[in-house]
Amino acid sequence: MTEEQQQKTREQRGRKTTSADAQIQSTEDEQTNLLVGIPAYNEEVGIGSTILAAQRHADHIVVVDDGSSDDTIEIAKQAGATVLQHDTNRGKGGAVKTILEFARSTECENLVLIDGDGQHKPSDIPQVIGPVTDGDADIVIGSRYLETDADDETPLYRRFGQRILDVLTTGRTGTKLTDTQSGFRAFSADAIDSLRLQTDGIGVESEMIDTAVRQDLTIEEASIDVRYEGIDGQTYNPLHHGLTVVTFILKLVRDKHPLIFFGLPGLLLTVAGALYGLDAILIYQSTGTFYPAKVLVSGFVTIIGTLGIFCGLILNRISNMIDRVHEVGI
Structure with a gap:
């Protein structure tokens, strides 16, 4: 098979890997009911199974590879996802912004964000997207702490740090949330159009909440399960993550409040x-x-x-x- 035929086959399967901007421009005429977006950076261990499980609930899956040096791209393509590639590592916020731009270009009705390391269970997608499709909320955050669970795998030190970030994030908005840093989120079409984010870093979850409140978008939470045992994905050191988010929140308060x-x-x-x-x-x-x-x-x-x-x-x-x-x- 010639190179031209191979290229045509890849395009027909919808598994083409290209730069983020070029792929977004090429999908402007497509429409999707439920789009699942996965920001990924060196997630070769968990990305394949995450995509396959998410396909049971989504019409279209897009993975934004944020400059990975492993086989994340190849595995995501083989699993059937559309892959948008950043030439360099921009940070989680940069990947999320690319997903939102892609969602706007496809005019999808709803968007779900999940992490690609296997911590999130795609089987929870229906309960997270439910309030959005029912018209009860513009944004739903999948909370690890909404319900008390004796089998909760969250380490105590992580929960303590998360609680501090929750207070810092919601203290200035008045919104009562139990898991402000969860990356498992669902968005309505209005939210997709309204969220014009600025940060490229891991403070993106906090900026989403702040922007949503300022845009009068309704926010709810839905209970989810997460896995920490046996997860070998690319994750931030909890202390580094916490300090980075606190610094971002302070900058956000300085600029907007x-x-x-x-x-x-x-x-x-x-x-x-x-x-x-x-x-x-x-x-x-x-x-x-x-x-x-x-x-x-x-x-x-x-x-x-x-x-x-x-x-x-x-x-x-x-x-x-x-x-x-x-x-x-x-």
Whole structure:
């Protein structure tokens, strides 16, 4: 068989591997009911079985290979998935953004994201996508902790770290979620169109929640099972993952909620400086002893705090104006 015939055969089977941008442009006229997207980086161990299991529930499966150096691409092709390839490793957020762009190009009705390392069970897809197809939610997060399970395999240290990230992620949005860092998610067509993400890193799950809340998208959770034993996929060190997400969340608060980021510490510094100065005044009144160091420190801290408050107010106003411009489409 000639090379031209081989190429034609691959295209007919829908298993062509190409650059992400070229593949997205070539699928603009296709329509899919349920698309399953799998971001993958060196996932040769679990990607094949994940795809095969997901095919029982999906109309189309797309794998975004994020610069893998192993056989992830070949195995994903053999399993029957469409493979989009990044030339270099962009990070999980970059892979998720490519999946969302592909979903928009195919005009799919619903999208499910799952990890490719085998931790997620594709058999849970129906219960995760259910609230979306029923019209009850725009985004459903597959939660590992929604229900108490005596057989839960999640290590204690991982659960503790996840809980801290949950508080940091949802604290500023008011949304009550039990598993903000789960990569198992379902999206409606409105959510697919609305989620224009910026981060390329592993803070993408937190950015999704923040963007969804700002876009007035409804978020629900559905209980899922995960596997940790025997999983040999490419995963981040829990400490590295946690610190990276915390750093991203702080940047997100700084950029989108500057009044909290600058104003709250400024208020605390102002109060602390005022109390410290008041203590110096009371000592002077009662003993006649003057402590210039106390007065200087009090004044410096109070000034810094006041500047923080005003900085937060000004930047918050600017942020609101930018959001208003985006809303009206100027």
